Amino acid sequence: MDLTFSPQEIAFRDELRGWLAANQPDAAPVDGGEDAQYQWRRDWQRRLYDAGWAAPAWPVEYGGRGASLTESAIYYEEIGRSRSPLAANTLGLLLGGPTLMVWGTDEQKERYLPPILSAEEIWCQGFSEPEAGSDLASLKTRAVKDGEEWVVTGQKVWTSGAQYSKWCMLVARTDGDVPKHKGLTYFLMDMEQDAVQVRPLRQITGEDEFNELFIEEARIPDANVIGGVGNGWKVALTTLMNERAGLGFALQIRLRQLLDDTIAVAAERGLLEDPVYADELAELHTRCESIRLLAWKGLTDVERYGQPGPEGSLVKWLWSDTNQRLTQLAVDIVGPAALTAGTSWSYEFLRARGNTIEGGTTEVLKNIVAERVLGLPRLKVAV
Numbered sequence: 001m002d003l004t005f006s007p008q009e010i011a012f013r014d015e016l017r018g019w020l021a022a023n024q025p026d027a028a029p030v031d032g033g034e035d036a037q038y039q040w041r042r043d044w045q046r047r048l049y050d051a052g053w054a055a056p057a058w059p060v061e062y063g064g065r066g067a068s069l070t071e072s073a074i075y076y077e078e079i080g081r082s083r084s085p086l087a088a089n090t091l092g093l094l095l096g097g098p099t100l101m102v103w104g105t106d107e108q109k110e111r112y113l114p115p116i117l118s119a120e121e122i123w124c125q126g127f128s129e130p131e132a133g134s135d136l137a138s139l140k141t142r143a144v145k146d147g148e149e150w151v152v153t154g155q156k157v158w159t160s161g162a163q164y165s166k167w168c169m170l171v172a173r174t175d176g177d178v179p180k181h182k183g184l185t186y187f188l189m190d191m192e193q194d195a196v197q198v199r200p201l202r203q204i205t206g207e208d209e210f211n212e213l214f215i216e217e218a219r220i221p222d223a224n225v226i227g228g229v230g231n232g233w234k235v236a237l238t239t240l241m242n243e244r245a246g247l248g249f250a251l252q253i254r255l256r257q258l259l260d261d262t263i264a265v266a267a268e269r270g271l272l273e274d275p276v277y278a279d280e281l282a283e284l285h286t287r288c289e290s291i292r293l294l295a296w297k298g299l300t301d302v303e304r305y306g307q308p309g310p311e312g313s314l315v316k317w318l319w320s321d322t323n324q325r326l327t328q329l330a331v332d333i334v335g336p337a338a339l340t341a342g343t344s345w346s347y348e349f350l351r352a353r354g355n356t357i358e359g360g361t362t363e364v365l366k367n368i369v370a371e372r373v374l375g376l377p378r379l380k381v382a383v
């Protein structure tokens with residue numbers, strides 16, 4: 001990976017920086033709770049969309065700019081650097097759209113891609129179930145064919161943003177007589193039907209970021225099967241690969257900003273002279289740099305193999321671990337204000353707890369790194 005930007009990449013970065021400087025998002029709403037926050041992020045995505053900046057990595061024919069891998073990484077770094085909020089339809093932009101581009105029919109792409117970009121239709125990811133998270137292929141939600149439709153019954157959990165979503169990327173079992181990975185199908189389920197009940201789950205931060213979904217004989221037309229009946233595992237892997245790839249760049253910049261903010265407070269309080277804090281901040285600085293460079297190195301895999309490689313798991317593991325260490329240290333440096341409800345410090349501290357679970361738990365990521373990056377043998381447990 002050559003980290004020197006070409007004139008074209010510099011022009012791309014400068015154009016985006018210029019646009020972001022001239023188009024700061026409105027201040028986050030103070031009242032109105034999560035609904036208002038969500039609307040604020042939706043409005044922000046709409047502004048990005050109107051200016052052609054919602055998803056520059058998407059091909060021009062689907063409303064993107066056909067940005068190269070490096071430009072796309074620059075995009076996420078600049079969005080992170082500008083401290084703009086995440087676009088409301090992040091799951092649609094990062095996971096749903098790219099999955100549809102690989103597996104969708106022309107009709108599906110034409111119908112679903114434009115409203116993902118404009119945030120008119122929000123997407124959520126209905127993969128995890130109460131007894132199937134890391135071992136996704138064990139899922140039990142069942143879809144049975146009925147004429148030209150599928151009838152779906154089951155339960156999903158941890159479904160982020162389901163309360164705002166029009167469409168759910170749903171993986172369900174369509175054949176119970178074949179090995180578990182082979183009996184799955186990937187659907188696009190309309191959330192606006194009585195058979196789908198969304199129950200928000202309150203998190204430690206006080207937010208209802210994710211939900212339980214109770215699905216009782218929901219109907220999905222045949223036309224909303226993505227990638228063919230029985231092919232759901234492969235389609236789901238496309239979604240999961242994209243999950244760990246794109247966000248990495250924005251997350252590592254946010255980590256850097258939080259570290260800089262923490263160092264600034266430590267400096268104000270004279271704590272940089274204290275070797276305990278100085279050592280820990282230096283260690284976090286080194287980790288931040290390693291994560292940044294690993295994220296860039298990950299682009300080489302995409303260039304070589306056409307899709308993100310298992311190294312993305314390493315970045316996700318290091319990022320989540322570092323973010324938890326940093327937010328814990330920030331509490332020690334900032335003091336009681338960091339444990340007071342409503343402060344950004346307390347939010348960061350509490351929200352970081354979920355980092356080692358979401359998008360693949362640390363234990364599972366370590367297995368992937370051990371087996372697929374380091375080539376270590378699989379652990380065989382004697383029973």
Ligand SMILES: Cc1cc2nc3c(=O)[nH]c(=O)nc-3n(C[C@H](O)[C@H](O)[C@H](O)COP(=O)(O)OP(=O)(O)OC[C@H]3O[C@@H](n4cnc5c(N)ncnc54)[C@H](O)[C@@H]3O)c2cc1C
Binds near residue numbers: 129133158358
């Ligand atoms: C903030 C947040 C948002 C999320 N959003 C979504 C979403 O929008 N859609 C969605 O579908 N899911 C979502 N998830 C769910 C997430 O993907 C799962 O929580 C995750 O895959 C783990 O599954 P689980 O919770 O069922 O834990 P389990 O798989 O039951 O794991 C329990 C424990 O066992 C460990 N473990 C499991 N298997 C192994 C193994 N083979 N080797 C070693 N240890 C193992 C795990 O590391 C964990 O510590 C979200 C989670 C969070 C925290």
